[in-house]
Amino acid sequence: MDLLMQHLFNGVVASSVYMLIAVGITLVFGLTRLINFAHGQFLVIAVFVALDLITAGVPFVFAAAAAVVAAGVIGWLSERLLFRFTMDNPYNGLIIGLGLLLVLESAAFKIWGGFQVGVPAAVTGGAGLGDTYFAWNRVLVLVVAGLVTAGLFLLLARTRLGAQLRAAHENPVAAAHVGVNVGRMVTVAFVAGSALAGLGGVFYGTLQPVGAFDGAHLILKGFAVALLGGLGNVSGLAKASVLYGIGETLVAGYGRAEYVPFFTYGVIIIVLLVRPGGLFEKHPPSDSTFARSSRGVARAERHSRVERLLGGAAFVLLPIVVFEAVGTSRLQSLVLLSVLYAIQVYALAYVYETTGVLSIAQGGLMAVGAYSAGVIAVHLGLGFWWALLVAVPLTVAAGALLGLVVSRCTGHYLLLVTLAFSALVTQLTLTAIDLTNGDNGLILPEKLPEIGPLTFTDLRSQFYLVFLVALLAAFGLRRFKSTRFGLQLSGVRENESLARSIGLRVGRAKVGAFALSGAVSAVGGVLYLYTQTVIVPTSFDAVFSIKIVIILVLGGVALAGPLVASMVFVLLPELLQLDPVDQQFLFGVLLIMIILLLPRGLVPALITGYSALRSRLLPARHPATATGRPETGGDAVRSPSELVREEIS
Amino acid sequence: MTTLLRGAGVTVRFGALVACDAVDIDIVAGEILGIIGPNGSGKSTLLRALSSVHPPTQGSVFWHGREVTGWKVDKLARHGLVMASQNQMVFGGVTVREALAIAHSCRPKGKRIDEALAGDRLVALVGLEAVLDALASDLPLGYLRRLGIGIALAAQPELLLLDEPGAGLNDFETRELKSLLLTLRDLGVTVGIVDHDMTLMVSMCDRVVVLDAGKKLVEGPPQEVMKDPRVIEAYLGTPMEIAMEDRS
Numbered sequence: 001m002d003l004l005m006q007h008l009f010n011g012v013v014a015s016s017v018y019m020l021i022a023v024g025i026t027l028v029f030g031l032t033r034l035i036n037f038a039h040g041q042f043l044v045i046a047v048f049v050a051l052d053l054i055t056a057g058v059p060f061v062f063a064a065a066a067a068v069v070a071a072g073v074i075g076w077l078s079e080r081l082l083f084r085f086t087m088d089n090p091y092n093g094l095i096i097g098l099g100l101l102l103v104l105e106s107a108a109f110k111i112w113g114g115f116q117v118g119v120p121a122a123v124t125g126g127a128g129l130g131d132t133y134f135a136w137n138r139v140l141v142l143v144v145a146g147l148v149t150a151g152l153f154l155l156l157a158r159t160r161l162g163a164q165l166r167a168a169h170e171n172p173v174a175a176a177h178v179g180v181n182v183g184r185m186v187t188v189a190f191v192a193g194s195a196l197a198g199l200g201g202v203f204y205g206t207l208q209p210v211g212a213f214d215g216a217h218l219i220l221k222g223f224a225v226a227l228l229g230g231l232g233n234v235s236g237l238a239k240a241s242v243l244y245g246i247g248e249t250l251v252a253g254y255g256r257a258e259y260v261p262f263f264t265y266g267v268i269i270i271v272l273l274v275r276p277g278g279l280f281e282k283h284p285p286s287d288s289t290f291a292r293s294s295r296g297v298a299r300a301e302r303h304s305r306v307e308r309l310l311g312g313a314a315f316v317l318l319p320i321v322v323f324e325a326v327g328t329s330r331l332q333s334l335v336l337l338s339v340l341y342a343i344q345v346y347a348l349a350y351v352y353e354t355t356g357v358l359s360i361a362q363g364g365l366m367a368v369g370a371y372s373a374g375v376i377a378v379h380l381g382l383g384f385w386w387a388l389l390v391a392v393p394l395t396v397a398a399g400a401l402l403g404l405v406v407s408r409c410t411g412h413y414l415l416l417v418t419l420a421f422s423a424l425v426t427q428l429t430l431t432a433i434d435l436t437n438g439d440n441g442l443i444l445p446e447k448l449p450e451i452g453p454l455t456f457t458d459l460r461s462q463f464y465l466v467f468l469v470a471l472l473a474a475f476g477l478r479r480f481k482s483t484r485f486g487l488q489l490s491g492v493r494e495n496e497s498l499a500r501s502i503g504l505r506v507g508r509a510k511v512g513a514f515a516l517s518g519a520v521s522a523v524g525g526v527l528y529l530y531t532q533t534v535i536v537p538t539s540f541d542a543v544f545s546i547k548i549v550i551i552l553v554l555g556g557v558a559l560a561g562p563l564v565a566s567m568v569f570v571l572l573p574e575l576l577q578l579d580p581v582d583q584q585f586l587f588g589v590l591l592i593m594i595i596l597l598l599p600r601g602l603v604p605a606l607i608t609g610y611s612a613l614r615s616r617l618l619p620a621r622h623p624a625t626a627t628g629r630p631e632t633g634g635d636a637v638r639s640p641s642e643l644v645r646e647e648i649s
Numbered sequence: 650m651t652t653l654l655r656g657a658g659v660t661v662r663f664g665a666l667v668a669c670d671a672v673d674i675d676i677v678a679g680e681i682l683g684i685i686g687p688n689g690s691g692k693s694t695l696l697r698a699l700s701s702v703h704p705p706t707q708g709s710v711f712w713h714g715r716e717v718t719g720w721k722v723d724k725l726a727r728h729g730l731v732m733a734s735q736n737q738m739v740f741g742g743v744t745v746r747e748a749l750a751i752a753h754s755c756r757p758k759g760k761r762i763d764e765a766l767a768g769d770r771l772v773a774l775v776g777l778e779a780v781l782d783a784l785a786s787d788l789p790l791g792y793l794r795r796l797g798i799g800i801a802l803a804a805q806p807e808l809l810l811l812d813e814p815g816a817g818l819n820d821f822e823t824r825e826l827k828s829l830l831l832t833l834r835d836l837g838v839t840v841g842i843v844d845h846d847m848t849l850m851v852s853m854c855d856r857v858v859v860l861d862a863g864k865k866l867v868e869g870p871p872q873e874v875m876k877d878p879r880v881i882e883a884y885l886g887t888p889m890e891i892a893m894e895d896r897s
């Protein structure tokens with residue numbers, strides 16, 4: 001029982017730090033509907049900066065202040081240089097944040113190395129009261145974080161700046177009309193939120209060690225708290241942080257530290273399922289911004305037949321050409337790997353195209369498929385066909401579950417929920433050591449089966465098998481579009497509330513789409529296992545999921561796009577001889593640049609460039625004129641091909 | 650004469666504002682019921698409450714005599730009550746043909762299909778033959794409205810609620826809309842309509858309900874209602890005849 005007191009105290013201290021993170025998230029979110037994925041990494045950077053300065057002999061207070069300033073400056077720069085360009089489309093902002101996270105993580109690794117570090121506590125010692133030990137440092141953290149938060153509330157409630165911030169939060173348009181500089185308020189929120197993250201980082205660093213790649217995990221924690229409190233609802237945050245902090249400490253104290261991530265992701269998923277508005281509010285915050293603009297990337301375009309043929313034939317055959325052209329088996333196996341990636345991209349593209357949800361959980365789904373196949377092979381000695389028999393239904397179920405969670409929430413939650421799902425699966429594969437062998441991975445004892453005279457023991461035959469499956473997946477998913485189910489999904493994509501208002505069970509349709517995509521992910525996952533023969537949890541972690549998203553964004557959803565983009569994506573780092581950290585840096589930069597410069601993706605941009613050229617060279621055809629009721633509209637009715645050309649040029 | 654939809658004491662509050670104040674309303678099978686009233690009198694709010702888009706804060710809604718208050722929109726739609734509001738009427742990025750196919754796919758599987766409200770006959774009914782291959786988002790307004798109604802009809806509604814389907818239409822398009830709605834009534838689809846075009850409403854509706862400041866003011870045959878002094882009062886003292894002439 002006495003231990004309980006200790007856990008409660010530690011939990012409250014931790015919660016004061018989470019409060020700082022969550023307030024920052026909420027500040028920015030309230031004004032911009034944006035969740036900055038890189039926010040958690042600001043904490044990490046603050047830890048490193050503070051540690052460096054303290055090591056160099058700077059007193060704690062000044063080191064902490066410098067770390068706070070550093071985080072604030074990074075926040076300011078990211079708003080000025082990146083996020084301000086996506087303000088009208090928070091969905092793109094989310095993806096930019098993701099890219100920034102990758103960049104900052106790999107940069108932190110380059111600068112400070114891969115070790116987990118802590119910040120030396122400002123004060124040492126403490127006092128015991130019964131069996132509970134109150135370390136002065138923890139008391140300090142609690143008091144300062146409490147004071148800062150209280151000060152912030154006062155600032156929001158009492159000052160002119162606070163009033164302007166609240167006005168911009170309540171109604172940006174009206175606030176702008178009465179003279180509030182909303183753009184400046186956004187900057188203020190970014191800087192203040194990031195500075196709070198900096199302070200939170202320094203404190204967090206005195207409580208537990210932090211590594212260069214902890215940003216993703218920290219943003220998920222902050223998000224869990226913000227969500228629990230009701231996003232955008234500042235007053236709910238205090239209660240939520242305490243609940244979360246104590247819950248987490250209890251889980252770690254009575255369970256194991258490895259269980260904490262389950263707690264975090266569990267909170268996110270369960271809150272979204274049961275109370276999407278947070279614990280203290282019944283309705284989620286309105287999401288009208290997203291309803292209008294959540295379709296920023298990789299929008300399916302209408303191409304003429306020539307373009308489709310061009311894309312279809314030339315690009316689709318490209319992997320074969322490349323596979324046969326590259327000499328070394330090392331490169332050939334990379335081409336094979338890229339086609340394995342492409343299968344996952346097709347699965348993701350299907351969900352994206354049909355439901356408009358850009359999920360960062362593709363790695364999670366693939367992991368369910370690959371690991372279930374691996375586990376039954378290693379532990380039960382069951383081979384390929386069994387693997388399919390087990391992996392497909394399991395992954396379909398996982399996909400349906402994901403779809404269920406996703407269909408309960410909108411816009412800004414989506415990416416985070418899917419990220420949480422992905423992280424949850426990774427954590428499962430890491431923790432269930434008896435089954436998965438944890439970090440050491442599973443080594444496949446089975447081989448691909450023979451089909452009649454065909455064997456799949458060499459690289460070439462495996463490549464063609466996987467390539468065939470990729471094409472089948474692409475065409476197969478495409479075929480679903482004209483079915484009743486596919487049409488319903490088009491309805492969801494084009495106008496969800498209209499589809500609902502004419503009787504469609506929208507949630508069910510989304511679950512169906514995720515389940516179907518899960519089936520493809522499973523087959524791809526099993527093939528991954530059977531061609532790569534080793535799987536480790538990090539093969540399918542969040543970074544992998546993000547890679548799949550990048551490929552989708554790069555290539556667009558068209559048939560050939562994913563194949564070409566996967567090849568570029570897998571081969572390029574190898575040809576440039578980049579190590580994984582450099583690769584991650586490159587991915588991040590790529591992601592940011594694509595969103596800022598080519599929001600429709602690279603391959604579609606190529607095709608669009610081609611058709612713009614073509615329409616300039618070829619004389620325009622006569623517009624189809626409407627028969628009947630000519631006096632009705634005023635405008636002549638235009639044919640789709642014309643519309644396409646207008647849209648493109 | 651069976652009552653399809655009954656709202657009993659329907660009240661909708663937005664904070665302190667009472668947008669609908671204890672409104673009792675019946676919609677009878679086979680009629681075209683008009684709901685009129687000055688701007689902000691709660692017409693749209695009433696329609697949204699009746700169709701469960703934004704369920705009433707207080708009061709009840711009955712469909713075929715069965716209480717359906719707080720049902721989900723899609724469930725009510727599957728039972729035959731569909732509302733089309735002007736701001737979200739169509740599927741944007743697809744062709745008209747595809748939009749209608751999508752609408753067709755959204756209705757429940759086992760539902761009995763009225764052939765007049767499906768396939769080519771539906772296309773002809775709403776007059777979209779000429780634009781089947783045009784992108785829905787690029788249609789002129791008149792066509793857009795008809796597509797919106799076509800999509801709603803594909804769900805095979807017994808009762809179709811329309812919020813300002815005539816807004817922004819020119820005279821010709823308005824006349825087309827009127828004849829479409831009259832045809833619908835003949836086909837057995839009951840219509841509840843909100844619109845500002847008094848000429849249209851008076852000449853087309855079998856009955857009108859007048860709202861003012863969230864309350865029901867009067868109801869009855871359009872010609873009679875228009876002469877009611879309370880209604881004239883509600884429209885800022887403008888005699889209805891003048892209001893009607895004003896707009897042409």
Ligand SMILES: Nc1ncnc2c1ncn2[C@@H]1O[C@H](COP(=O)(O)OP(=O)(O)O)[C@@H](O)[C@H]1O
Binds near residue numbers: 668694
């Ligand atoms: N979602 C809402 N939130 C707050 N107030 C609303 C909302 N919808 C409508 N109102 C208010 O309710 C009143 C009635 O609006 P509405 O039903 O749209 O009127 P009408 O359609 O008759 O013009 C108006 O004062 C309007 O401002």
Ligand SMILES: [Mg+2]
Binds near residue numbers: 693
């Ligand atoms: Mg209205």
